[in-house]
Amino acid sequence: MKRLLVGMGTCGLSAGARGVHDRLGELLAGHPDRGELAITGCIGMCYCEPLVEVRENGRRVVYGEVTPARAEEIVSRHVVGGEILDDYVVYRLEEGRPASGREADFMAPQERIVLRNCGVIDPESIAEYEAAGGYEALRKALFEMTPAAIIEEMKASLLRGRGGAGFPTGLKWSFAAGQASDTKYVVCNADEGDPGAFMDRSVLEGDPHAVLEGMIVCARAIGGTHGYVYCRAEYPLALKRLEIALAAARERGYLGKNILGSDFSFDVKIKQGAGAFVCGEETALFASIEGERGMPRIRPPFPAEKGLWRKPTNNNNVETYANVPWILTRGAAAYRRFGTEKSPGTKVFALAGKVRRGGLAEVPMGMTIHDLVHLIGGGIKEGRAFKAVQMGGPSGGCIPSGISDTPVDFEHIPPTGAIMGSGGMVVLDDTSCMVEIARFFLEFTQNESCGKCTFCRIGTLRMLEALERITRGEGAPADIVKLEKLAVQIKEASLCGLGQTAPNPVQTTLRYYRQEYEAHIARRECPARYCEALVDFFIDAEKCTGCTLCAKNCPVQAITGEPKKLHVIDQSICVKCSRCIASCSFGAVYKN
Amino acid sequence: MAHETDSFVYRLWRYDGAPGELIPLLQSAQEHFGYIPRRAIRYISEATHIPESAIYGVITFYSQFRLQPMGKHVVRICAGTACHVSGSKLLIESVQDELGIEVGETTADGLFTLFTVACLGCCSLAPVMMVGEETHGRLTPASVRRILRGYRRKSEAAGARPAAEATTGADR
Ligand SMILES: Cc1cc2nc3c(=O)[nH]c(=O)nc-3n(C[C@H](O)[C@H](O)[C@H](O)COP(=O)(O)O)c2cc1C
Ligand code: FES
Numbered sequence: 001m002k003r004l005l006v007g008m009g010t011c012g013l014s015a016g017a018r019g020v021h022d023r024l025g026e027l028l029a030g031h032p033d034r035g036e037l038a039i040t041g042c043i044g045m046c047y048c049e050p051l052v053e054v055r056e057n058g059r060r061v062v063y064g065e066v067t068p069a070r071a072e073e074i075v076s077r078h079v080v081g082g083e084i085l086d087d088y089v090v091y092r093l094e095e096g097r098p099a100s101g102r103e104a105d106f107m108a109p110q111e112r113i114v115l116r117n118c119g120v121i122d123p124e125s126i127a128e129y130e131a132a133g134g135y136e137a138l139r140k141a142l143f144e145m146t147p148a149a150i151i152e153e154m155k156a157s158l159l160r161g162r163g164g165a166g167f168p169t170g171l172k173w174s175f176a177a178g179q180a181s182d183t184k185y186v187v188c189n190a191d192e193g194d195p196g197a198f199m200d201r202s203v204l205e206g207d208p209h210a211v212l213e214g215m216i217v218c219a220r221a222i223g224g225t226h227g228y229v230y231c232r233a234e235y236p237l238a239l240k241r242l243e244i245a246l247a248a249a250r251e252r253g254y255l256g257k258n259i260l261g262s263d264f265s266f267d268v269k270i271k272q273g274a275g276a277f278v279c280g281e282e283t284a285l286f287a288s289i290e291g292e293r294g295m296p297r298i299r300p301p302f303p304a305e306k307g308l309w310r311k312p313t314n315n316n317n318v319e320t321y322a323n324v325p326w327i328l329t330r331g332a333a334a335y336r337r338f339g340t341e342k343s344p345g346t347k348v349f350a351l352a353g354k355v356r357r358g359g360l361a362e363v364p365m366g367m368t369i370h371d372l373v374h375l376i377g378g379g380i381k382e383g384r385a386f387k388a389v390q391m392g393g394p395s396g397g398c399i400p401s402g403i404s405d406t407p408v409d410f411e412h413i414p415p416t417g418a419i420m421g422s423g424g425m426v427v428l429d430d431t432s433c434m435v436e437i438a439r440f441f442l443e444f445t446q447n448e449s450c451g452k453c454t455f456c457r458i459g460t461l462r463m464l465e466a467l468e469r470i471t472r473g474e475g476a477p478a479d480i481v482k483l484e485k486l487a488v489q490i491k492e493a494s495l496c497g498l499g500q501t502a503p504n505p506v507q508t509t510l511r512y513y514r515q516e517y518e519a520h521i522a523r524r525e526c527p528a529r530y531c532e533a534l535v536d537f538f539i540d541a542e543k544c545t546g547c548t549l550c551a552k553n554c555p556v557q558a559i560t561g562e563p564k565k566l567h568v569i570d571q572s573i574c575v576k577c578s579r580c581i582a583s584c585s586f587g588a589v590y591k592n
Numbered sequence: 593m594a595h596e597t598d599s600f601v602y603r604l605w606r607y608d609g610a611p612g613e614l615i616p617l618l619q620s621a622q623e624h625f626g627y628i629p630r631r632a633i634r635y636i637s638e639a640t641h642i643p644e645s646a647i648y649g650v651i652t653f654y655s656q657f658r659l660q661p662m663g664k665h666v667v668r669i670c671a672g673t674a675c676h677v678s679g680s681k682l683l684i685e686s687v688q689d690e691l692g693i694e695v696g697e698t699t700a701d702g703l704f705t706l707f708t709v710a711c712l713g714c715c716s717l718a719p720v721m722m723v724g725e726e727t728h729g730r731l732t733p734a735s736v737r738r739i740l741r742g743y744r745r746k747s748e749a750a751g752a753r754p755a756a757e758a759t760t761g762a763d764r
Contacts, residue, residue: 010714014727046716195672195711202713233619233656234668234712236725274615274654277710291614293653309611350715352674358716390673426673426715440676444710450653553689582686585734 002035002079004028007051007119009042009205010237011359015049016067023068024052027075034079041206043119044110045103046359048090051119054078062101064090106357106376111338113346114199114322115362118206123241126248129209135254137325141217142262145328150221151177154324156332158344163189163280163317164395164421164497166410172314175304176222179312186215186224186266187289187308187315190231190238191273191280194393195444197424199348200318202360204231204238207322208245212268214321216254217328219266222314227268230285233275242270277394277448281496282307282315284450295450296496317422319348339365343409351377353426354384366412370404373427384429388512392421394441394448395501397508398434417508419501433530434513435520439467441505449498456499459490463506472533475521484510532576535591539580541566543588550580550589600624600632607639614642614650618657627658663698663705665743667691668722672711678718684708686733687721690740703747704740 006012006021021039028034035054043051048064052074055061061084063074070088077083084092090103099107112118121128129135141150155170176184188211192200204211215227231239246268249255257265271289278284279294286308288294307313323345327335336344343365349372352358356378363372369389373379380386388398391408397418399406406412413420428437446460463486466479487503494500510517519525526534539550539559546564551557558574561567569580569589581589600620607613614636621632628651637644651657669675669684688694691704698705714720717729721736728739 010712010727011717011729014714014717014720014729046714049717192713193710195670196674196715197711198713198715234709234722271612272616272619273656274619275656275709276654288615289612291612291650293650352715352718353677358674358718360716393673424673424715426677428677432677437677440673448710578682578685579689582682582689582733585732 001056003038003053003055004035004079005038005040005053005055005122007042007049007053008039009202010235011042011046011202012049012051013237017050019068020050020052020066020071023071024075027072034075038122039124040121041118041123042202042360043091044115044202044360044362045090045106045357047357048103051090053119058095060091060093061089062091063088064103103357106359106361106378109367109371109375110362111346111364112362113326113335113338114203114210114319114348115206115360116326117210118202118360121207123206123208124244126209126245126252129207133329134209134325135213135252137328138213138216138220138254139260140328141220142260142264147177147221147223150217150328153328153332154221157327157335158332158342159320159323159327159335160343160410161317162319162323162347162422164194164392164419166420169316169320172304172316173218173222175302176224176312176314179305181223181312183226183309183311184219184222184224185308185311185313186219186222186227186268187282187285187313188215188227188229188318188321189280189282189285189315190229190235190318191285192232192235192318192422193277193280194395194422194424196352196390196393196426197350197422198352199350199360199423201235201238203318203322203348204235205241208238208241209249210322210325211318212245212249212255214316214324215268216259216266217324218314218316218321220264222312224266224314227266228271228289228308229268230271230273230279230289232273239270239272246270276450277444278450278496278498281498284496285315286313293450295452296498298495319423340407340409340411342411347408347420347423349408349423349425351425351427353390354381354429354432355379355427356381365409366407368405368407369399369425372408372425373404377427380427380429384431386427387430387432388428388434390418390426390428390437390505391424392419392501392504393424394444395419395497395504396421397504398428398437398512399508400512402512417504417511419504431528431530433471433526433528434509434516435467435526436471436528436530438506438509439464439471442467442502445498445502449502453494453496453499455490455493456495456502459486459493460499460502462486463490463503467506470517470520471526471531473520473524473531475517477521479521480510480514480517529591532578532591535576536571537569537574537576537578537580538590538592539567539569540588540590543586545586545588547585549583549585553579553583555579604635604639609640614640614647615654618647618651622657625661627661661698661702664703664747665723666705666707667740668707668709668712670710670712670714670718670720670722671708672715672718674715675711675719680719682733683719683721683731683736686736687740690737703744 089101091101160166283297284294303313386401442464551559
């Protein structure tokens with residue numbers, strides 16, 4: 001019996017998976033012999049969505065960039081005719097044969113623990129999760145292990161939190177376990193605020209039960225009574241799949257009173273975020289669940305003592321929890337076989353930006369940046385030059401291509417000035433201006449600062465102003481001095497991680513790309529030809545078709561030209577607003 | 593569509609003094625009215641005994657909440673890192689030109705409201721935007737215009753429907 005699986009994560013859906021799924025439904029309807037249609041989450045190859053997999057007797061053939069028309073071809077030739085359409089195969093897995101397909105080298109270096117079920121099972125079916133070994137860890141935790149033994153196993157695995165700070169998970173659990181209280185909370189941080197990171201979304205959409213099971217095991221270990229998943233509202237599909245998973249888990253007795261007949265009771269609620277980056281910080285997140293403005297609280301007391309509603313609380317990230325069932329069923333020693341001695345296990349990275357293959361990859365800790373970008377990511381789009389990766393989002397920094405042999409783990413990334421963060425990797429090419437990137441992040445943190453600490457609230461604004469002056473070509477050498485001084489002051493005088501890390505993007509770009517700052521200031525020049533104020537706009541005679549759209553959209557009538565003939569920009573009138581670039585369908589307008 | 597038990601009135605009526613209900617109440621008010629009108633703040637204050645000023649403070653802290661009515665289609669263009677380096681700034685300008693509004697504004701015909709967001713979690717298809725609950729990826733200035741015109745045509749064909757029941761989600 002053949003199964004046809006359509007990747008229906010947000011990435012698949014926005015690439016058109018719905019139309020493909022519907023077309024396949026029509027083609028299979030009334031032909032039960034052809035096979036059954038199912039949905040699955042994201043397998044990680046977001047760059048070749050929509051994906052359709054034809055699975056039969058353990059053989060998995062994944063087709064990429066499937067359109068409704070191509071879906072017809074897959075049904076008529078592969079499903080009915082039994083022929084594999086090699087030209088469209090991106091990944092093929094079969095027992096006794098090496099993996100093949102156009103994109104096989106994207107998957108080859110990966111080790112899938114967190115993503116073990118993503119793109120493999122139907123995330124809306126608890127039966128498929130169980131068939132894949134799901135909820136075995138919970139049974140083990142309930143009937144074969146004491147809470148103390150669970151914590152010992154987690155400690156032995158050396159798993160470190162995947163939400164950013166990398167705190168040892170077993171140790172964190174032991175703090176909450178050591179508190180005497182009849183109410184304890186288990187919180188899952190699914191706020192995923194780092195722009196450029198999307199692994200938590202993908203895990204929740206592709207394997208929500210893995211996260212729930214991790215939370216239930218945690219509750220068993222620390223004596224948790226109530227659970228919360230705090231998920232951002234921008235993820236409607238993740239929220240929906242979580243709801244489905246919760247209802248199914250309750251029905252099967254994995255949640256609620258006397259779980260699986262034991263004396264242990266625990267239930268989980270979903271809280272929707274309301275759009276504030278700082279609510280990813282755990283104490284602000286608690287304030288938000290409590291219905292207040294999401295302002296961070298002073299620590300100590302730490303969450304393990306007084307967290308949500310002043311009760312002992314354990315908070316972990318989505319990916320951290322998704323690791324737990326695997327570790328419990330296979331054992332800490334098996335987990336430590338992956339990765340490095342001090343950073344064992346795997347990490348999911350979200351590759352995005354100018355990399356050719358943007359998607360999710362789970363690799364053993366300690367793989368180098370170079371291998372992630374080139375081996376897995378397939379290098380840079382349009383054959384341009386690799387300039388840097390931005391890691392850790394607004395709290396992180398830019399690591400230049402020159403030191404891309406740096407292993408990615410908790411020991412080697414911090415000395416570069418960046419942070420591990422949640423695993424978002426935005427790849428930059430030679431068209432990115434590093435001063436502009438720093439400005440972009442400062443604008444972000446300035447916007448998202450909750451306003452509690454003066455240095456974070458006003459200091460980031462002063463830094464942003466200096467960066468804006470520099471990108472406009474109005475900067476002075478004193479601006480660099482000011483940026484360096486403010487960076488240190490803001491880090492020291494801020495209460496939470498937001499302010500303490502906000503200057504990182506500026507400090508790392510100043511460290512590795514000081515000459516770009518100086519070119520903007522001393523020569524009024526943007527080496528990457530990005531900053532509008534420092535370049536002129538031109539129309540490429542080869543590409544212009546004379547469609548007149550740019551001239552119509554120019555607010556100052558700087559563009560002239562006859563219909564169907566080359567248009568020209570008058571530099572003395574042009575105000576460099578970029579409207580012409582936006583209006584051109586042929587990519588004919590460029591900056592230099 | 594919103595279930596009976598999710599509706600704002602039902603939630604208010606059911607409110608039993610449990611702590612932490614303010615934000616879910618505001619979310620359901622926004623779902624119900626399309627924004628948070630003055631009278632919703634008053635209802636919530638009466639039911640929860642939280643002062644109106646404190647409720648207002650919570651509303652203005654979170655970027656999700658709106659004190660003005662929104663258009664039938666809420667357009668959210670991603671201005672996150674991956675989209676930023678893939679040219680989202682140009683997209684924002686294209687949409688501003690196409691709709692004749694700035695970020696945060698609503699078109700005169702009440703059809704579109706434009707916002708930017710800090711990442712839709714779809715970075716590998718950057719640049720990305722969401723219209724209602726539908727996500728569109730790999731955009732160019734030209735495709736953005738085409739998509740928005742598509743929504744406009746669909747609305748015109750469907751005739752003027754009240755904004756409250758307007759949702760476009762593919763996954764509801
Ligand atoms: C400004 C700020 C934003 C954060 N955003 C997130 C987030 O989106 N997701 C997350 O898991 N942790 C985030 N964190 C880290 C959390 O405070 C916390 O350390 C983490 O959720 C703990 O989980 P872990 O031990 O499993 O890593 C953020 C921290 C700060 C300071
Ligand atoms: S940066 Fe735009 S979707 Fe993530």
